[in-house]
Structure formats: structure tokens, C-alpha cells
Amino acid sequence: MSRTPAPYGRRGRQSAANTGIRPTASTYGKAKVGTYSEKASGHLNVESDAERFVAHLLAIDPRVRAFQPQPFCVDLIDQRMLFTKEAMREAWRKHRDVQGPKFYTVDFRIDWLDGLRHAVEVKAEGFEGDDVYWDKVARARPILDANGYPLRTLVLPANTAHPIRMNARALKQATHQVRTYLTDELAERVTRRCADGPVTVRTLCSDLDLLPGLIPVLLVSGVLGGNLAHHTICGTLELSLAYGDLSHLCLLEGVEK
Template sequence: MAKPKHSRPEPKNTLQGTRILGRIGGRPAIFFKSKKAGGILTLESAGERTIAQLAELDPRVRSIAAQPFSLDVSTGRLYTSREALAEARGERNSLEARHRDYTPDLLLELVNGLKPAVEVKDPRYPGDALYKAKLAKAHLLLKMRGQSLLTIYFRYQEASPLVHNAELLSRIQHADSPTRDLDELAYRIDRALGSDETELAKLLPALGIGIREAGLLVLHGLLSADLRSNTLDANARVRAAGGSLDHLQLLLLDEVQA
């Protein structure tokens, strides 16, 4: 008698919040190591990863979570675990998941205490009428709970300066701690630049460092650059940041409200 076949358990590293990732549309999950998440974020697209990287860099963001909850837009009930969501679906006459269940891509906790849920959307694919109606209901229900739902329209382009810089700086964040004397480097930058700006390649000899270490100066607020429009390379124009991290505020968080 043949032994019954058992389905394989889902690998633990593809479980995230209330969703099972790694098999959505046949696409593999995308992983990002995040200090603000306290571990590995499991994401669904390269665009989501870039937004998570920008949140990691943004000094206004205290913590990050992926697929943090699911909201039933028909009842207003919110589920924070996959098991609770599955149990609720089992009690319905039909699953209706596409009509009823909304799961944000990210949840950010900001230093001002606000906790916006984030939907990352490619502007080329805004979604059909059903999706838009569900998103509108989710927005209203979350607002009633005192929470914002922020839709970030972002088209992932691997060669774009923003994507390149997000990847570069997030890698540097997880590298070894700098052994350079940052106070001494800040002094040299002030002497070399004052209030002027210059190309990075022209500044580095005065600092005695190479291009590979330049990202540290941006991360620590010694140098600032237009990270949205210019790739952080030898040709990037930089200026003294004086300890400010405003240049790392790359997420559009102006719509977040209490």
C-alpha cells in the first residue's frame, strides 16, 4: 500500500507577517537585512526592497516591519498573524480574499510616534477598480483607527541614481564600523569646502581617503549630496553636511498624519 503523500512545510524564511511569501505568482521572495527591523525583511519585489532601504537610511524612521497585518475591509477586523487570518477566512461562506483582505507592504514607526502603513505601487500598474475600492476602504478604516495609509508610487529602475545609492549605502551600513577619526575628517572637510560644493573626486585627496570610504561620510552626516538625482560616485557633487542627516530623508512622508 503506497504511503500517503504529505505536503512540504513552507520554509520558515519565506514566512512574513500575515502572508506566505516565496510562492506569490511564482516569484521568489526578496530578502533585505535591516537593523531597524531587527533581522531579515521578506519582501515581494525589488521596488519594495528599495523603499525599505530608503526607510533604513531615513533618520525619521525608527523601525520597519513587512506585511505587518491584514485588514478585512468588509468588517474592519484586523489580523496580526497568519493563523488568525486563516481562521477568519475559514468562517466565511467563501474566501473572498481578493475583495476583502488588504495587507500593506510595510509598517513604519517614525521618531515622532506615528506609524504609517505603506503600500508600494509601480505607477505603471495602478490596479483595477476592485483594488482601488479596497484600498480606499482600507485607508478610511485605518484613519478611523488613528493610523495613516501611505501609497508610495515608485518605479524600480536598477540603473537609477536613487536605486543605486539606496543599495550602496545600505550595504555600507552593515559593513564594519569605521576606523577613521570622523572628527578629524569633518575638520578637513570644513577647511577644504567651507560653504562651497565640489566633485567628490576632487575632495578625497584632501581627506586622505578613497572613493570606497566616501559613503561613510554621507551616512555620518559629514557630506551631503543629491542622492535622488546623482549617483554617489567620483563625479557626484558634495558639500559639507555639518552633522545633518537631512540628505538621507529620501522618503516622501509629508502625507503622514496623526
């Protein structure tokens, strides 16, 4: 009988290519958080659940034309914007002996339909950062303003039952389901039922024999509207005809600090 152990389950040996040290990923050990939005040119990776939450809000907001995560860096020493990796490398070499914060990277750039732009700082409630960090942000703010990127701060609510936090993901998912589930016949039935005034989700679904999962589709398509900033999408949410208006999807201000 062979004394050679079976390869299955055998512990791998170290080699010149494998020193036993876990290679660090490009995210420095943090798992990538992904999402998708046509406004961000498809798939995008962000660094936290808070940033994904904001990406969802930007994706559904009808005022947003495009957005991009970590689009540029602010050189706090030379007080200028750095838009390329090469510019960042050169600035890093130039300032390598300077003490204290030297750079600030915004979390998102927003391009609005009206032609204006904003930079966005994203935080999670309860983890907003210390005074040293916000001093760096304060130094970057006038540089961003001077370059046409006023800075806004958006905060992921700590309460997982917060209406905007609850609604954001459902609405974001619904944007990808409109073509599949929204039909002229469905829109006409809903319009007739709601013509006399507001109705709750529970009543509408009962009267028209609708699945509750269709409600976000009707909201993001502008068939229906509701107070999504202060009420979760559930049976008691009051709905009314939106006639194509999408202002109920403008939820950024509800989490702005």
C-alpha cells in the same frame, strides 16, 4: 563484471513521499528577497525588489524608528484590523462564502520617531495594479486611518538609473560600514577640506586621496550632505558639510505617489 549501474547520475525514483510534484515553498514559488536592518529587528524577507528598495529607504531615513513588512491585515467586510494569524484564520472562515475582495495586507508598517505611524503600499512603476486592486485599497484606506495607520504609496522607479534607486542600496550598505571606515582623522580631514564651501566627489577624492567608496559612509554618518534625491553618487555630485544633519537621507517623498 557487475551489471548494476553506478548510483552516480541515476535518475531518482518516485516514492510515496515524492510524487514528482515540486513542493511549493512558503512564498508560493517566488524566491524570497532578503535584506537586513536593525530597525526591522534584523533579517527580514520581502516579496519583491520594489519592497527591498523601500526597506532600504526606511533603513537609512533618520525619521524612522522601526518598520515591519506585512505587519497586519485589514478585514474589509467587518472593517477591522487583524494582527494575528489566528484572527486571520477566523476571519477567513467567517467570510469564506462572501464574494469579492475580503482582505487587504499592507506591505510595511512604519513607526516614526515622533510617535506617529503609517501603513505603506509598495508598487513598481509600470505594474501599479488594475482598478479592481485599487478599489480594494480604497476600501481599506478609511479603516487604516481610523486605526491610526494612514496609508502611503511608494513606487520603485522603472528607470534603473533613477538617482534614488541608484543611491538607496549604496547608502544602505554604507550604514554597516561606518564603524569600520569612519575615523576621527578622516572626518577631520574632510571637514577641513570642505570648510570653504561645496566640492564635488571627484575633487574631494583627488585632493584627499580618498576611495570613492568612502563617500556613502561620509553621507550616512552626517559628515557630508548632498542632493541625493536628484543626483547619483558619482564624481559630479556636489558635497558640503552636514554638521551631523541627516536630512539628505530623507528620500521617501521622492518616490511617493
